Amino acid sequence: MLLVFVILLLFILLLIRMPVGFAIGLAGLAGLLLHGGMPAVLGFLETTPHSAVATYTLSPIPLFILMAQLVLQSGVATELFDAARVWVGRIPAGLGVATTTSGAAFSAVSGSSTAAAATLAATSIPEMEKRGYEPRLASGLVAVVGTLASMVPPSIILVFYAILAEESVSQVLIAGFLPGILVTIAIIITTLLVVRRKPDTAPRGESHPMRAKIRTIPAIGPVALLFVLVIGTIYFGLATPTEAAALGALGALLIGLARRRLTVAGIRAALLNTLKSSAMILLIILAAYLFGYFLTLTEVTSRLVESISSLAAPPTVIFLLIVVIYLVLGAFMDQIAILALTVPVVLPVVEELGYDPIWFGVMIVLIAEIGLVTPPLGLNVFIVARATGRRAEEVFRGVVPYVGALLVLVLVFLAFPQLVLWLPEMMVS
Amino acid sequence: VDREGPPGEFTLIIGDSYPTTHPASRDGVEFFMKRVGELTDGRVSFKYFPSDQVGKAEDYISLTRAGVTDIGVVSPPYLSAKLPLSNVADLPGMSTEACPPARALTELMSENGLLHEQEYAPRGIRMLFVGVQPKYEIFTGDGKLVTEPADMRGLLLRSSGGVLDQAVHRLGSAPVSIPGPEMYEAISRGTVDGTVLPTMSATPYRLDEVATNSTEGAPLGSFTLTYAISEEIWRQLPADLRDAVSRAGRETTEHLCRAIDAENASSREQLAEGGLTFTTLSQEQVADWRRAVAPVREQWVADMESMGRPGRATLEAMTAALREQSGGSR
Amino acid sequence: MIARFERALRAVENILVTLSLLALVLMMSVMVVDVILRYLFGAPFAWALGFVSNYLMIGFFFLGLPYTMREGAHVHIDLLYQRLPALWRRVCRVLGGILGCVFVLALGYGGVMLTVDALAGADRPPPGSAELSWPVWTSAVLVPIGTGVLLLRTLCILMLGGTEESDAEATEPESSVSPLTKEGH
Numbered sequence: 001m002l003l004v005f006v007i008l009l010l011f012i013l014l015l016i017r018m019p020v021g022f023a024i025g026l027a028g029l030a031g032l033l034l035h036g037g038m039p040a041v042l043g044f045l046e047t048t049p050h051s052a053v054a055t056y057t058l059s060p061i062p063l064f065i066l067m068a069q070l071v072l073q074s075g076v077a078t079e080l081f082d083a084a085r086v087w088v089g090r091i092p093a094g095l096g097v098a099t100t101t102s103g104a105a106f107s108a109v110s111g112s113s114t115a116a117a118a119t120l121a122a123t124s125i126p127e128m129e130k131r132g133y134e135p136r137l138a139s140g141l142v143a144v145v146g147t148l149a150s151m152v153p154p155s156i157i158l159v160f161y162a163i164l165a166e167e168s169v170s171q172v173l174i175a176g177f178l179p180g181i182l183v184t185i186a187i188i189i190t191t192l193l194v195v196r197r198k199p200d201t202a203p204r205g206e207s208h209p210m211r212a213k214i215r216t217i218p219a220i221g222p223v224a225l226l227f228v229l230v231i232g233t234i235y236f237g238l239a240t241p242t243e244a245a246a247l248g249a250l251g252a253l254l255i256g257l258a259r260r261r262l263t264v265a266g267i268r269a270a271l272l273n274t275l276k277s278s279a280m281i282l283l284i285i286l287a288a289y290l291f292g293y294f295l296t297l298t299e300v301t302s303r304l305v306e307s308i309s310s311l312a313a314p315p316t317v318i319f320l321l322i323v324v325i326y327l328v329l330g331a332f333m334d335q336i337a338i339l340a341l342t343v344p345v346v347l348p349v350v351e352e353l354g355y356d357p358i359w360f361g362v363m364i365v366l367i368a369e370i371g372l373v374t375p376p377l378g379l380n381v382f383i384v385a386r387a388t389g390r391r392a393e394e395v396f397r398g399v400v401p402y403v404g405a406l407l408v409l410v411l412v413f414l415a416f417p418q419l420v421l422w423l424p425e426m427m428v429s
Numbered sequence: 430v431d432r433e434g435p436p437g438e439f440t441l442i443i444g445d446s447y448p449t450t451h452p453a454s455r456d457g458v459e460f461f462m463k464r465v466g467e468l469t470d471g472r473v474s475f476k477y478f479p480s481d482q483v484g485k486a487e488d489y490i491s492l493t494r495a496g497v498t499d500i501g502v503v504s505p506p507y508l509s510a511k512l513p514l515s516n517v518a519d520l521p522g523m524s525t526e527a528c529p530p531a532r533a534l535t536e537l538m539s540e541n542g543l544l545h546e547q548e549y550a551p552r553g554i555r556m557l558f559v560g561v562q563p564k565y566e567i568f569t570g571d572g573k574l575v576t577e578p579a580d581m582r583g584l585l586l587r588s589s590g591g592v593l594d595q596a597v598h599r600l601g602s603a604p605v606s607i608p609g610p611e612m613y614e615a616i617s618r619g620t621v622d623g624t625v626l627p628t629m630s631a632t633p634y635r636l637d638e639v640a641t642n643s644t645e646g647a648p649l650g651s652f653t654l655t656y657a658i659s660e661e662i663w664r665q666l667p668a669d670l671r672d673a674v675s676r677a678g679r680e681t682t683e684h685l686c687r688a689i690d691a692e693n694a695s696s697r698e699q700l701a702e703g704g705l706t707f708t709t710l711s712q713e714q715v716a717d718w719r720r721a722v723a724p725v726r727e728q729w730v731a732d733m734e735s736m737g738r739p740g741r742a743t744l745e746a747m748t749a750a751l752r753e754q755s756g757g758s759r
Numbered sequence: 760m761i762a763r764f765e766r767a768l769r770a771v772e773n774i775l776v777t778l779s780l781l782a783l784v785l786m787m788s789v790m791v792v793d794v795i796l797r798y799l800f801g802a803p804f805a806w807a808l809g810f811v812s813n814y815l816m817i818g819f820f821f822l823g824l825p826y827t828m829r830e831g832a833h834v835h836i837d838l839l840y841q842r843l844p845a846l847w848r849r850v851c852r853v854l855g856g857i858l859g860c861v862f863v864l865a866l867g868y869g870g871v872m873l874t875v876d877a878l879a880g881a882d883r884p885p886p887g888s889a890e891l892s893w894p895v896w897t898s899a900v901l902v903p904i905g906t907g908v909l910l911l912r913t914l915c916i917l918m919l920g921g922t923e924e925s926d927a928e929a930t931e932p933e934s935s936v937s938p939l940t941k942e943g944h
């Protein structure tokens with residue numbers, strides 16, 4: 001009864017447009033008050049806000065965001081797109097393929113899907129529309145490509161998952177690499193299939209001489225350098241993820257300064273934007289702890305785990321059921337909030353079913369990516385819709401074939417978990 | 430406390446940060462709950478939340494005093510800002526077994542004991558049972574062999590902080606702070622040369638896969654964990670229940686220390702099977718280590734006194750209690 | 760009156776946000792120097808982990824919080840709100856504003872308790888250990904400072920009739936406002 005009331009309260013608070021962090025925190029406090037009385041509320045209020053934030057393992061989050069912001073302020077995103085456009089040349093749907101590859105490259109320095117979608121929307125959609133791309137295809141593609149940023153390392157959401165799952169942040173981050181490449185390939189293939197069926201939705205690319213191709217190398221350099229600096233450092237264990245993130249942020253700053261792209265105003269904007277994104281994420285994390293303690297004390301968590309693991313169905317079926325639940329949640333809620341509220345409950349079940357926790361992290365991110373582009377709450381879609389002045393419904397329709405491709409990948413990773421686990425296992429052997 | 434239910438019956442909430450496979454949970458809390466149930470004919474029952482479910486390790490002292498949990502894990506090494514003196518049993522060279530220091534601490538942390546008066550009572554909590562994880566050893570990767578204190582010079586060692594860092598530092602190594610779950614790769618990739626851990630803690634981190642060598646018998650220190658009840662709840666319990674709970678606590682301390690020794694032994698076997706080479710230190714070597722770490726205890730006393738806390742008296746009380754224990758048990 | 764109060768509040772927030780960004784820059788610098796020291800001299804900062812957690816993460820988040828609220832950086836769901844008539848929107852804003860104040864007040868009260876506790880117990884890691892031997896209250900107090908100013912900001916937003924006005928301001932792509940949500944990550 002209490003649980004139903006508190007979850008209902010949470011939804012009402014969300015619907016009256018309270019910030020997500022406030023809504024989760026307040027619902028959690030209300031639950032704690034009704035369940036354990038004032039002492040419980042005061043006890044958690046004293047300890048939780050400070051100890052939730054004073055967490056060393058969370059520090060890669062602001063540092064990875066800072067790195068991406070500094071790269072953005074240096075104007076690298078546009079250069080990457082131009083470089084990709086020149087290199088893909090005269091292939092079918094050339095600009096679309098260029099958008100995907102440059103988006104994947106940008107993902108290698110950006111840990112946040114929405115930032116990536118906003119950037120790509122600004123750099124590549126105008127160019128695609130100018131060349132006669134169907135707006136639905138162009139905007140749908142960009143919304144999906146943006147989600148790559150949370151799969152290809154570094155990834156904010158994978159860092160957070162690792163902390164919740166008490167798994168090594170390094171291994172979880174590295175695990176996203178191969179799936180990230182496969183998602184990129186899946187997006188390209190989907191684009192080519194769509195264009196083959198309706199050739200008038202996207203023209204071929206233009207050919208460029210070798211000279212032009214070579215001229216773009218300096219633009220690719222900084223991103224490649226940063227990726228090697230951060231992910232190489234993590235893969236070879238030269239530094240902890242926090243240290244690697246700090247090195248990446250400093251590297252982005254130095255590259256921007258060396259190429260005379262970063263102004264004082266640009267650095268200031270990067271710092272402030274980092275604060276805004278990080279504060280939002282950390283507030284949700286803090287609030288989710290309060291809500292999570294309520295769930296634990298009422299023993300909802302343990303009862304749910306018991307009842308799911310006592311279901312007499314094969315693990316794959318139960319797992320697919322979990323996938324469906326995540327898809328539904330992804331349609332309504334913020335990704336960080338979903339993770340914070342569900343991983344402590346769901347991971348024990350998943351482990352009991354015999355699945356690997358690192359593999360599950362990558363799966364959740366893939367499913368969360370799908371949530372980012374499906375209605376009614378598809379953050380990436382709204383960002384692209386706003387940036388291009390299109391209606392969200394139109395973008396949602398453009399996304400449909402890609403969602404199909406991502407769902408196929410979910411099944412592929414379910415069938416071949418080694419695709420996810422091979423790199424992190426290599427890393428420690 | 431669960432305020433519902435028939436009069437005279439109590440449901441106490443226990444919270445801690447250990448997974449259910451850890452001796453503190455399995456042979457500490459579970460055993461304690463069972464014994465209390467038996468001794469009170471079920472008048473006291475429990476709700477138990479292990480594995481950080483309602484807070485982080487360092488939060489339970491506040492959560493217990495505030496009444497969120499009635500009994501919580503209170504580990505002095507994580508709380509050196511609040512309970513600095515209670516780290517006394519963890520100082521290097523104190524003991525390499527689990528039972529004697531646990532019994533000695535029971536004396537110091539019980540009513541009228543020095544640590545109870547100095548640290549537990551002022552925080553509104555009361556110790557129920559205590560466990561000491563002894564045998565911090567040096568685990569190294571890449572074939573590095575440590576047998577003499579001099580071998581420690583220039584090593585980068587992952588260490589969990591507190592007094593242990595001081596011992597590591599004193600021996601010429603640099604303590605590196607790396608979160609537990611990152612330790613595996615840090616050693617595997619050579620980010621650090623190794624780590625300092627109780628043998629039993631090396632198994633869950635699968636150190637046998639990445640470390641190659643371990644000392645055996647280095648008198649480096651221990652890790653104290655206690656479970657404490659909120660004083661307010663304690664006062665609400667009728668005298669007969671208090672007696673039963675106290676007795677269950679003392680029995681748990683005895684049971685837990687044996688379980689910890691057994692866990693250390695089986696961990697050692699498991700690690701050795703996994704390919705880790707243990708090098709048993711000779712008596713002369715152990716004596717060398719003892720001499721090398723002795724200044725850490727004096728430094729600790731000086732640090733405590735500089736903060737206005739009775740470091741000298743605590744160290745002496747602990748040493749005396751330990752001597753009594755080893756005298757009494759042999 | 761409110762305008763004057765708002766100006767003063769803004770000035771305070773700007774000071775706090777400067778400190779918050781300083782913490783961010785320090786976080787980056789401390790970690791980089793730590794890596795360099797480890798590789799070149801085999802002698803990293805033993806205090807890095809505690810300093811980053813207890814001072815830099817805490818300072819960065821809590822001191823920056825009021826500014827991020829002022830800038831409307833916190834994601835919310837507009838699913839229903841967008842379809843409501845003006846009067847009901849106003850009800851939502853006022854109700855949400857009041858409840859927001861309640862939540863922030865609760866956080867602030869917890870912060871005060873944490874600080875008072877640390878002061879009363881004279882909590883401080885012993886000197887000579889790996890952690891910085893700074894009194895614990897110096898870290899704890901950042902919670903009530905940040906949430907105290909945040910409370911003033913949420914009150915201010917409530918008095919000005921909710922965040923609707925500030926919605927139109929966001930211009931950069933990173934804080935792009937969508938029809939249904941605002942500012943993601």
Ligand code: NA
Pocket residue numbers: 107108109110111112148149150151152153154155
């Ligand atoms: Na990324």
Ligand code: NA
Pocket residue numbers: 330331332370371372373374375376377378379
């Ligand atoms: Na969605």
